[in-house]
Amino acid sequence: MKKINLCAIETTPPLAGLDRICDMEAGRMAGKVFWDGEIYEQELEKIFARCWLFVAHESQIPNAGDYVATTMGEDEVLVVRQKDLSIKVLINACPHRGNKVCFAEAGNARGFICNYHGWAFGTDGALRGMHESGVYEQSGFDKSQQSLREARVDSYKGLVFATFAEDAPSLAEYLGPMAWYLDVILDNDEGGTEFVGGCIRSTIECNWKIAAENFVGDILHAGWTHDSAAQAMLGGSVTKVSEFPESWQVNWNGHGYEFTRDLVGNAAVLGESGVNKYLHLHRPKAEERLGEFRSKMLGAVSSFTVFPNFSFLPGQNTVRVWQPRGPNKIELYTWVIVNKNAPQEVKDMWRRGAMMTFSPTGVFEMDDGENWEYCTKTSRGKVTRYQDLYVGLGMNTRLTDTDLPGNVFKGQLNEANARAYYQRWKDLLQAGSWAEVPDRNGKLS
Incomplete structure (x- = not known):
């Protein structure tokens, strides 16, 4: 009996009207993308059965x-x-x-x-x-x-990926220049990394894209949504992201990293001073492997999403996958990643800090979960699902005079990564095969 490769057969034609509800050149989209069941079924077929x-x-x-x-x-x-x-x-x-x-x-x-x-x-x-x-x-x-x-x-350096698509590009091609930024987390020490403390599973009644987009580049919400929690963890005032002298957003084929180079900004809110000390002491060794520029990114204020649903918080060292469970629900898988050669007491500090901040009862995750749920639930209305949502912050901020890999944009307070993320999402839904997915790198402002 001959076996049929179902994943090689595109049985569903592209949805009509995607251009109307997602226009990243104009920085606009509609809430329907977060609620519609037909869109979700296409996502399962053309994104989750296709991507790494x-x-x-x-x-x-x-x-x-x-x-x-x-x-x-x-x-x-x-x-x-x-x-x-x-x-x-x-x-x-x-x-x-x-x-x-x-x-x-x-x-x-x-x-x-x-x-x-x-x-x-x-x-x-x-x-x-x-x-x-x-x-x-x-x-x-x-x-x-x-x-x-x-x-x-x-x-890739300890991370295992899989795809059901025989025509998908190689993983190296899929990650592209974003691997250079992944190395900040995965390759700052010769021993590599490991997961510690098991997997935390929780559910949030939100669309998977909202959570993934938050980590692909939405540092803007942190100064408002998380202000009280950050002050409580730091014991005082918090430096505004807009006051960082250097910060960037970088993206490639929907993957996105937003970051500064303050070394310990994210790590500081764990409430574990020993983590900050470890990062300061470890930085010279990291500089030997990564160079001076990336060595200051180790625990800095930053976040990263590998398209479509795999995210990091460097410094806080929380790793998560936003597992889709319908258009309006996710199951969140969370781990803590540490350098394998780090002292055990430092690993324990990171694990405790992650539980305090980004876990179902964490001081930051509770803030996010409520916002994400209501961003999703409001989109069920017949009028609100077609409401014009603004994704235009930072238009025309692309930097061309930089040696940094990928598509580089000025400032963390930007929506360049979100635009690239939703453009990739849309391109995959409209493509019948990987060969039909357009290359838009460098073509979005």
């Missing part, structure tokens, strides 16, 4: 047989370390009737067995046997055609 998605950190699965369960969009998958220590990403659904083959969130296994009819799979996804196997053999059954479906897998 973060699925795990290698430190979560160090040994053969180790696995973690996660999702790619709404497709449940298993990230499994193989006997040769390579990594596979397998659909967590039996090819017989679609039942889950693994219900645990993480563990170590020699294989996976479906509860329904006893189909047994190796950690490589191959079907090894089944209950009443003789019945299948009489039907000319070919086990080799019934493996758990695999995604393409690649990694």
Whole structure:
């Protein structure tokens, strides 16, 4: 029986009217993009089944047989370390009737067995046997055609990504020059990084794009939304972002990083002075690896989203994935990332600080969650879903006289990254294949 690669078949034509509700050259869009169910279904097909998605950190699965369960969009998958220590990403659904083959969130296994009819799979996804196997053999059954479906897998300095699209560019091409900025977090120490403290899972009743956009470049909200929380954590007044002498927004194909170079601005609000001390002491070593410019970005006021839904807060060292659960709900997966060679007491400080600030009961996350929920819920109205939303801050601020990689814009208080993010979103929804996705780098103001 010939297997059909469904992900290579675009069965849904592009939605009509996207140009009317998303015009980034004018810096305008409509709230419908956050509520509409038809748009959401296209996102699952043309973004989450097509893009490279973060699925795990290698430190979560160090040994053969180790696995973690996660999702790619709404497709449940298993990230499994193989006997040769390579990594596979397998659909967590039996090819017989679609039942889950693994219900645990993480563990170590020699294989996976479906509860329904006893189909047994190796950690490589191959079907090894089944209950009443003789019945299948009489039907000319070919086990080799019934493996758990695999995604393409690649990694970047400890981060594991996967995609279901055979025509997707390589991960290196997908990340492009933004890898240079990722190295600030991932490669400032020779030992690399690891996740500590497990995964925090929570739900927020908001559209996934609102959260991802917040981290792609919305530092503007912090001085207002988080002012009281920041003052409480710092014990006094907070420096305004507009007062930073140097700050930037940088984007590439929807990925975006906004940052300054104050070294410890984000880290300071953790309430753990030992983290700041570690960053100051570690900076000379980081400078040897990254150069002087990036060494001052280590714990600075900054945020980063890898399109579509994978975000960082450097300094606070919180890593999160905004998992879509319908157009108006997300499941948030949160981890703490640290340098593997950092002292254990410093790792513990980062873990405690992240829980205090960016967790379901964190002083900052509660502020964000409420705002994101109401940004989503107001869009359900027949009139408000077509309300013109402004995304035009910082038009015509692109810098051409800089050696920084990517598309570089002046100042953190800008919406250049948000415009690039939504343009990429729109381009993917309108494209029938990766070959049809336009290259707009350097063409948006």
